[in-house]
Amino acid sequence: MQRSMLDLWVGLFVIAGLAALVVLAFKVGNMSSTGAGETYSLQANFDNIGGLKPRAPVKSAGVVVGRVTRIEFNNDRFTAKVTLTINKAVQFPKDSTAAILTSGLLGEQYVGIDGGGDGEMFKAGDNIRLTQSAVVLEKLISQFMFDKAAQGQPNAQK
Amino acid sequence: MASKNLIEIKDVSFSYGKRLILSGINMTIAQGQVVALMGISGSGKTTLLRLIGGVMRPTSGEVWVNGVCTNDLDQAGLYQLRRQMGMLFQFGALFTDLSVFDNVAFQLREHTQLPEAMIRDLVMMKLHAVGLRGAHQLMPAALSGGMARRVALARAIALDPMLMLYDEPFTGLDPISLGAIAQLVRQFNDTLGTTSLLVTHDVAEALDVVDDVYYLADGKMLAHGSPQAMRAHTNPVVRQFVYGEIDGPVAAQYPVGDFATALKLRKQCAA
Amino acid sequence: MLHRLSSSVSALGAQVIDMVLRLGYATRFMLLTLRQSTTCLMRPSLIVRELYYTGTLSMVIILVSGLFVGMVLALQGYQTLVTYGSESVLGVLVALSLVRELGPVIAALLFASRAGSAMTAEIGLMKATEQLAAMEMMAVDPIARVVAPRFWAGLLSMPLLAALFSAMGIFGGYIVGVVLIGVDEGSFWSQMQSAVDVREDILNGVIKSVVFGIAITWIALFEGYDAPPTAEGVSGATTRTVVTSSLAVLGLDFILTSFMFRGV
Numbered sequence: 001m002q003r004s005m006l007d008l009w010v011g012l013f014v015i016a017g018l019a020a021l022v023v024l025a026f027k028v029g030n031m032s033s034t035g036a037g038e039t040y041s042l043q044a045n046f047d048n049i050g051g052l053k054p055r056a057p058v059k060s061a062g063v064v065v066g067r068v069t070r071i072e073f074n075n076d077r078f079t080a081k082v083t084l085t086i087n088k089a090v091q092f093p094k095d096s097t098a099a100i101l102t103s104g105l106l107g108e109q110y111v112g113i114d115g116g117g118d119g120e121m122f123k124a125g126d127n128i129r130l131t132q133s134a135v136v137l138e139k140l141i142s143q144f145m146f147d148k149a150a151q152g153q154p155n156a157q158k
Numbered sequence: 159m160a161s162k163n164l165i166e167i168k169d170v171s172f173s174y175g176k177r178l179i180l181s182g183i184n185m186t187i188a189q190g191q192v193v194a195l196m197g198i199s200g201s202g203k204t205t206l207l208r209l210i211g212g213v214m215r216p217t218s219g220e221v222w223v224n225g226v227c228t229n230d231l232d233q234a235g236l237y238q239l240r241r242q243m244g245m246l247f248q249f250g251a252l253f254t255d256l257s258v259f260d261n262v263a264f265q266l267r268e269h270t271q272l273p274e275a276m277i278r279d280l281v282m283m284k285l286h287a288v289g290l291r292g293a294h295q296l297m298p299a300a301l302s303g304g305m306a307r308r309v310a311l312a313r314a315i316a317l318d319p320m321l322m323l324y325d326e327p328f329t330g331l332d333p334i335s336l337g338a339i340a341q342l343v344r345q346f347n348d349t350l351g352t353t354s355l356l357v358t359h360d361v362a363e364a365l366d367v368v369d370d371v372y373y374l375a376d377g378k379m380l381a382h383g384s385p386q387a388m389r390a391h392t393n394p395v396v397r398q399f400v401y402g403e404i405d406g407p408v409a410a411q412y413p414v415g416d417f418a419t420a421l422k423l424r425k426q427c428a429a
Numbered sequence: 430m431l432h433r434l435s436s437s438v439s440a441l442g443a444q445v446i447d448m449v450l451r452l453g454y455a456t457r458f459m460l461l462t463l464r465q466s467t468t469c470l471m472r473p474s475l476i477v478r479e480l481y482y483t484g485t486l487s488m489v490i491i492l493v494s495g496l497f498v499g500m501v502l503a504l505q506g507y508q509t510l511v512t513y514g515s516e517s518v519l520g521v522l523v524a525l526s527l528v529r530e531l532g533p534v535i536a537a538l539l540f541a542s543r544a545g546s547a548m549t550a551e552i553g554l555m556k557a558t559e560q561l562a563a564m565e566m567m568a569v570d571p572i573a574r575v576v577a578p579r580f581w582a583g584l585l586s587m588p589l590l591a592a593l594f595s596a597m598g599i600f601g602g603y604i605v606g607v608v609l610i611g612v613d614e615g616s617f618w619s620q621m622q623s624a625v626d627v628r629e630d631i632l633n634g635v636i637k638s639v640v641f642g643i644a645i646t647w648i649a650l651f652e653g654y655d656a657p658p659t660a661e662g663v664s665g666a667t668t669r670t671v672v673t674s675s676l677a678v679l680g681l682d683f684i685l686t687s688f689m690f691r692g693v
Contacts, residue, residue: 003474006477006478006481007477009481009485010477010480010481010484010485012485013480013481013484013485013488013586013589014480014484014585014589016488016589016593017484017586017588017589017590017592017593018589018592020589020592020593020595020596020597021588021589021592021631021635023596024528024592024595024596024599024631025627025631027618027622028524028528028599028621028622028625028631055629
């Protein structure tokens, strides 16, 4: 086969392959997690993180603003210390709350931040004081049964 | 004008594992000679050729080519030596994915920086010398055995080597191609001033073109002399080879017991 | 009987030792190939020529297989997902399966049987017809001229082929899922985009395919170079290439997956 024809076909092959990679990267995958742009980190302590995993999204008003980067056990307070990496463009007031929510009914868990009203914003490395733990199914059931039992009691007492 | 000895083989032995293939070989080939190395199949001829080409190292003894001992050469030195050698393989060994032209041009493209126009001229010259200039576009698969062998010859002499090694160049050729190759061997040797070593068991053709003959049997150099001397040799082994006699010192049958006994026609006789 | 048992045990031991020796030889061969790669890296035309045979000629089988695998994934996936009312995540199912696993692995298996066996047969035949020896006698190192360009071509084509497979498969999944079955197009792509991570999934898939490419090309080239110069020798080497590289791909896939997708 002629040299020039050979080069042409090989060139086409390489272009096709690279195009496939690019399509996969941009159309199929999501680029926001490649950490483009500046970020800062915040800490939050939760009594129970439920099924939260590293790299879970951090959302506020439903929009992804960052990622969970580390989850550790705080042995002094027996809580879970979660490190969040937030986009630098997004700032939260010092009285914002962080809660562990579930997307959909059985979906993955994420950290939702509700903006507060304080004038001062969090600085890098600050601790979010107001946190809400994940909903644990067993506690929910026992709470429900306790409430139901408490409801039944006054009736029985009558 | 004293002709230098191009190849000197001093007391060389070669074993492959436990098998002794060559022992106590002594050879000298002067520059400009055409020398035949003969022997029956399995006598060690090809091994000796490989030792000269530096493909293998002798177990003992020295191989001197053009004043350099091949025993001590490293890879780079060997390649340097081989640039001055050309080898014709038994069935040509042409590169099947390249055309005839590209095959002959191979060494020129790999080892020289010559421009394509000059390479084209050189390749055509070599192909013309072997009578195949018109076939330069063909692929090796389209060539007959004789033609392939001639193309391989053109490829081997592409860099005008000082030493040509031929591994069974006449095997399996029709009489016409045979004669053509034999004539080319002699022609190239005389016109290019090369030295040629032919490994062959084709007695008739070889004895017509060579200056000197070495005869190998069982890994030992049994006889050495001019073609006339070989034809008139008294050693029965040599005579059997030269005149193609079926039975002589070299038995036609592979060593085995008595056939009649094997067929149970008579009981095994006590000797 | 005891004698027969002991002789078969010692035969097994000899086989194991033989395998270890062969592996050592293969490693030395690979190191030699890498060392001799300077020639072909400075003359890219050699690699380009091999890229045509390993890459371009494999494109058809890769694209067609990718298309069918993607279509089947969508078909089968839909059956299961619709029972949980989650058919909108069909795109995620197809994309993740392909990009993480099926793309690299199936493309590698196809590559091994097509390009790998071709490389083994070609080099084995070159050895049998004394072409490699002729090259040596012409002071051209066959490893630099024949083996190294094929190695780099295989290494380069593998990730490209895997990407083509995955992309084609996702397209096939789209055709079946959205066009034929009627899953919502918007949620097909948006769910996929939010679930497939470039660094985690796509990059890992690319890394996997590069590793597979190295393994397959290494095995194919070594088997060809080491093949006995006979008809049976070359055919045995070709078979061994396909079998060994397929097993290697599957084994490496497990090892790589357990490293990459730990605890996600």
